[in-house]
Amino acid sequence: MGRSLEGKVAVVTGGSKGLGQAYAKRLAEDGADIAIAATSLAQETEKMVKDAGRKAEVSVCDVSSPEDVSKFAALVMEKFGRCDILVNNAGIYPYQSFDQMNFDDWRKMMAVNLDSLFLMCKAFLPSMKQNGCGRIINLSSTVSWLVIPDYTHYTTTKMGVIGFTRALASEVGEFGITVNAIAPGLVRTGTTETNSPPEIFDMVAARQAIKRTATPDDVVGAVSFLASDDAAFMTGQTLIVDGGLARA
Numbered sequence: 685m686g687r688s689l690e691g692k693v694a695v696v697t698g699g700s701k702g703l704g705q706a707y708a709k710r711l712a713e714d715g716a717d718i719a720i721a722a723t724s725l726a727q728e729t730e731k732m733v734k735d736a737g738r739k740a741e742v743s744v745c746d747v748s749s750p751e752d753v754s755k756f757a758a759l760v761m762e763k764f765g766r767c768d769i770l771v772n773n774a775g776i777y778p779y780q781s782f783d784q785m786n787f788d789d790w791r792k793m794m795a796v797n798l799d800s801l802f803l804m805c806k807a808f809l810p811s812m813k814q815n816g817c818g819r820i821i822n823l824s825s826t827v828s829w830l831v832i833p834d835y836t837h838y839t840t841t842k843m844g845v846i847g848f849t850r851a852l853a854s855e856v857g858e859f860g861i862t863v864n865a866i867a868p869g870l871v872r873t874g875t876t877e878t879n880s881p882p883e884i885f886d887m888v889a890a891r892q893a894i895k896r897t898a899t900p901d902d903v904v905g906a907v908s909f910l911a912s913d914d915a916a917f918m919t920g921q922t923l924i925v926d927g928g929l930a931r932a
């Protein structure tokens with residue numbers, strides 16, 4: 685494996701487990717030092733990053749809180765002095781019917797899955813602009829195209845991620861900064877295993893062109909590519925990594 689990100693610093697939100705942990709590990713293997721913001725201390729991920737020979741900084745930080753994000757960004761600047769890659773991965777996805785959802789539920793989904801992008805990009809774009817380069821990678825989902833019941837709030841945020849990605853890309857390209865998204869299908873993580881009925885994995889796999897359930901390892905390559913110099917002329921895009929589920 686090449687060390688294409690040698691000397692770079694990557695911020696990965698939600699890097700304590702699941703997809704975020706896999707992204708942090710892969711970006712470290714690619715050569716980047718890693719800062720992680722999550723709801724709990726990401727000690728397991730910290731060890732993975734250090735085992736890859738890179739520095740790790742892990743923080744408990746609510747990505748929907750302006751105060752927390754501001755403190756986290758100050759810490760990253762103090763420890764690493766720069767941010768080259770920002771992976772906006774932290775997200776929540778509880779099933780809830782529109783009927784049962786109250787305004788607080790709706791607001792929480794918007795805050796964690798969308799306000800976080802605003803806050804993190806505001807916090808780290810100045811460093812990227814100063815350095816004349818940067819990579820922002822946002823997490824959308826194939827729910828943006830599939831109709832899944834009990835996901836009105838979640839689908840709204842993940843479609844919103846695509847709009848945010850396209851619009852911000854048009855404003856920061858002149859500074860050498862790209863903004864892209866990836867849209868995974870159903871990936872087996874601790875949370876999807878707990879949240880979802882067990883039969884959902886086989887049902888979804890049967891609808892994919894590639895008939896097996898994805899693991900986080902199936903989606904890390906897309907993030908590694910978007911973070912690399914090879915993706916320097918690609919921006920505003922959403923890569924669908926779902927084994928052929930959405931066929932958008």
Ligand SMILES: NC(=O)c1ccc[n+]([C@@H]2O[C@H](COP(=O)([O-])OP(=O)(O)OC[C@H]3O[C@@H](n4cnc5c(N)ncnc54)[C@H](O)[C@@H]3O)[C@@H](O)[C@H]2O)c1
Pocket residue numbers: 697698699700701702703704721722723724745746747748773774775776777796823824825826867868869870871872873874875876
């Ligand atoms: N797993 C899938 O099937 C799948 C598919 C498509 C998209 N996604 C998206 O990928 C991302 C990660 O999914 P996952 O399955 O790995 O989830 P996960 O539940 O395993 O991990 C979520 C991470 O986000 C962090 N997080 C949650 N709320 C936070 C907050 N307020 N502040 C800071 N950190 C917070 C958690 O600490 C954790 O590290 C999410 O944005 C999700 O919508 C997941």
